[in-house]
Amino acid sequence: PTDAPNCVCLNSQTACGELSLRLLGIGLQEGGSELDEVITCAYTYTASASVVCHIGAKLVLIDCQKDSLEMDYDALEAVINEHTKAIIPIDIGGVPCDYDRIFEIVERKKNLFKASNKLQEAIGRVAVVEDAAHAIGASYKEKMIGSIADFTNFSFHAVKNFTTAEGGAMTWNHIEGIDDAELYHQVQLYSLHGQSKDALNKNKPGMWEYDIVGTWYKCNMTDIVAAIGLKQFERYPGMLARRKQIIEKYDKAFKPLGVEVLPHYTDEHISSGHLYIARIPNCDDQKRREIIIKLAEEGISTNVHYKPLPMHTAYKKIGFDIKDYPNAYARYANEITLPLHTCLTDEEVDYIIETFIRVLKEYAN
Template sequence: MEDSKQKFIPYGRQSIDDADIQVVVDVLKSDYLTTGPAVENFEVKIADYVGAKYAVAFSNGTAALHGACFAAGIGDGDEVITTPMTFAASANCVLYQGGKPVFADIDPETYNIDPNEICKKITAKTKAIIPVDFTGQPADIDEILKIAKKHNLTVIEDAAHAIGATYKGKKIGSIADMTMFSFHPVKHITTGEGGIITTNNRDFYDKLRQFRTHGITRDTSLLNENHGPWYYEMQFLGYNYRMTDIQAALGASQIDKLDQFIERRREIVDQYNKGFSALNELITPHQHPDGSSSWHLYVIQLQRYLLSIDRKQFFEELRKANIGVNVHYIPVHLQPYYQKLGHKKGDYPVAEELYEQIISLPLFPAMTDEDVQYVIDTVKSLVQEHQIK
């Protein structure tokens, strides 16, 4: 099925234009390459966009999640409930603080963490919940917040996939106690590498800002002593997780185009949905009735009993056709490191069964209609060639 004439279509790719390049050049010519005004400007733009009071930028999304776990007071022995159907960072951030990630299985319709499963996992040691907005589809955040309130838990929403998404008319980033967005190049907007936490809680905001800078503060209202204008104090063990002005300037330029990026993603999703509507061999993504996805990923689920080809072969055939498909994700608890921590295959059957059947198709704003149609035609051809009649 290899097509040597077809250009390679990656599953995701940044969209950078001349305006983005110019703002980076402007920073490179300025006095500040890091810890300057571009970072604060970017934080304000993100907070304003999502409707949150505060935003704190970090060097990457994982660092941002680590900061959120610190701000939430997670420490040795504390348990934090999250989903196995995510990238490792959603659970690793708990381990960084000495806590214990506890997984709860997913809803088979939305692929997000199931609130009913969360309830089964709560113990006296539970300190927080980290729901993940998988593929850009908001988790059932109201139900999760109700559970958290009942048990006095903090909700840290991993919205790495979901900037621009809405839940019951509210922008993701304005609802949970803390929300993380990622700016890796395959995400909706990019800073190269980068992440941010939004929050409406001033205490979390102050802790996040200090945590990303070695635990150091110059705020005179917080100092134990004050030797003069140069004086600063390291008040706890923080990290060097700062975002540079170069990254922040790029992000501030990108966010001006975010809505049009999301609009294009939704157009591509509509094309995919129409193109695959007659194929019983595929399950296309469901939209949560209370949420509007920002569509980071478009994940198809193969109905293996209707096909004479397995997922690995299907994947390889698409790659041969220069379609850069991927799989999101290998459930975290199946990773060797997490197996050493006591997790095992069979613990979360819904997530495991889903993993065996899914493939992520290309989805990014610069895809042309011809690119999208080529993906649709290739997938349909594969299904028709291998359908069990």
């Protein structure tokens, strides 16, 4: 489902995201500099951004677009400078970002790029490290997500479309002048304590000895989790189709009411249909909270995706202020995520639609 030439599985998308940046040598901890900058969007979950802090680089947050959850591409172009090493675009809800636009920007700004190691030199511009936690099975202009960005990171967490209970995968495209096998081996070292041999190779006759070449991490995927994932592949096309059925039914019911929804299926992209994000017209944060409570009383569990990062304590502490991200706040303040999963029956989908419409009309009055 990715068409990626290279892939390694780890224990989470967060681990994949962090190790992608470490492979790129970004940040003080990996031979880079504390001045190295990585740009992502303020409208996301913390895992998209916290990995930048883990590696000792500078996190740069930009606003989303006024009419979209994608990052503001004009703002992206404006903040790229000689310290920028990577961009982390986020496929929220499984909807792919505008990758043509992103690559056009990094190509236009490549004159500012200053490589600090062999891999950065080979790429020759700001790296695109895609957060595709929601987007396995999605495509952009007939290219599968996983085969577009320099590095792409997927989540197999319990609430994701494709789950192994917990897990993730990193894919990457071939980079001219770089040995893919060496990159794969480096990820293995990062993910298994810097140990030069895994358990299988250590157990071969006479091969017990190993070396620890770095004081790294323990984030490999286990065999049992991998077995769950292999079985999931057999079911996944049907799961994507069922999600599409539910989304199209929701869209038909809610769009006439002025509810703004994610564009899951367009001429340019096909979403994985991970989240059904709905923005309620003429609604503020307080009214949204009341609607969520009312829906819960009716037996419908909803959520909010996402509270922008500058509203969280950790990001306030490092200097971010939600006042600098008006679009992110505006899109957050009236957003509700409705149930979307393949165990929903047609009758349950109809009940959600009927109840949501009734509750919206009650609060509109």
